[in-house]
Amino acid sequence: xxKVLIIIPAYNEEASIGNLLKEIRSTGLPFHYTCLxxxxxxxxxxxxxxxxxxxxxxxxxxxxxxxxxVQAGFLYALENDFDYVIQLxxxxxxxxxxxxxxxxxxxxxxxxxxxxxRFLAPGGFKSSLMRxxxxxxxxxxxxxxxGTVIKDITSGFRIFNARAxxxxxxxxxxxxxxxxxxxxxxxxxxxVSEVEVKMRxxxxxxxxxxxxxxxxxMLKVSLAMFxxxxxxxxx
Amino acid sequence: MEVLSTExxxxxxxxxxxxxxxxxxxxxxxRGKLREEYSIIWISGTALMLLFSIWxxxxxxxxSFFGVYSAPNLFFFAAVLLILIxxxxxxxxxxxxxxxxxxxxxxIALLKDKYEDxxxx
Numbered sequence: 415x416x417k418v419l420i421i422i423p424a425y426n427e428e429a430s431i432g433n434l435l436k437e438i439r440s441t442g443l444p445f446h447y448t449c450l451x452x453x454x455x456x457x458x459x460x461x462x463x464x465x466x467x468x469x470x471x472x473x474x475x476x477x478x479x480x481x482x483x484v485q486a487g488f489l490y491a492l493e494n495d496f497d498y499v500i501q502l503x504x505x506x507x508x509x510x511x512x513x514x515x516x517x518x519x520x521x522x523x524x525x526x527x528x529x530x531x532r533f534l535a536p537g538g539f540k541s542s543l544m545r546x547x548x549x550x551x552x553x554x555x556x557x558x559x560x561g562t563v564i565k566d567i568t569s570g571f572r573i574f575n576a577r578a579x580x581x582x583x584x585x586x587x588x589x590x591x592x593x594x595x596x597x598x599x600x601x602x603x604x605x606v607s608e609v610e611v612k613m614r615x616x617x618x619x620x621x622x623x624x625x626x627x628x629x630x631x632m633l634k635v636s637l638a639m640f641x642x643x644x645x646x647x648x649x
Numbered sequence: 650m651e652v653l654s655t656e657x658x659x660x661x662x663x664x665x666x667x668x669x670x671x672x673x674x675x676x677x678x679x680r681g682k683l684r685e686e687y688s689i690i691w692i693s694g695t696a697l698m699l700l701f702s703i704w705x706x707x708x709x710x711x712x713s714f715f716g717v718y719s720a721p722n723l724f725f726f727a728a729v730l731l732i733l734i735x736x737x738x739x740x741x742x743x744x745x746x747x748x749x750x751x752x753x754x755x756x757i758a759l760l761k762d763k764y765e766d767x768x769x770x
Binding site for chain 2: 452475476479
């Protein structure tokens, strides 16, 4: 039987985490799955809300950033022999109804990582113009360095097979890990593709990236992609 | 009221400052709050300060040896360079600590989960 782990990294998401877990259950996903909320040392009642809604909770003792939280989920998947890992944000931006699209794609294509993309089809929430420009710049950088074409490079709505998440269980960035992980996988010879999904605006809480943080985000991610490229190429 | 000459007064201040700093470093080491690895750097740093506050001509001697136009510039250059190298070293140490911290947290979370799982059964 195929085992799927749904990793939901959550930091102070008490307002949305319960509803999200209920929504996943009522979606009636066509496979056997476990929901794992990785609570990144929240100050609020995220853990209790998640447990009450029937989720399994991994409580990190100190705050280590979203990347570290997702990586803890990969380690959990590795230890418990899961076949696929789905990564889903705790703020409700990623509609569970779109999960089957990701699942079907990874089962029926040769891809090791399938990314849920906002930009392949019209409709849904697409973020601000500035952010979209930034994302297309990073996407261009990815194409330049690895030849892989991914439009929604920062999307945190993704599905990995065991080959992909066992690589990332060892090497995963603490903050803004998404673009970096794509380049790690594609330069390791894995296949990465994307499938169109609709996203929503966040259901509660605040974004981890502020306006002034965007410049830092771009710098950090571009540098990280570049250094990952150099270190993987020189191996 | 001119008991001490101006030059001597500033020298006295420098010597006292060096001693106070050295005393603080030694006290931190004795209390186990500073790793020996770092104490070497701090002790030699304060010792150098003390040396140059006692040996007033030292900086001029070194300056003319390296052929520097103004001796204090040599001092500032060396100090800034050393501080930068040390800061870089501290960044490396911090990065390593952060990585270890992350692994430890993940390990603890996974173990806690396993433990609670067993307790429930």
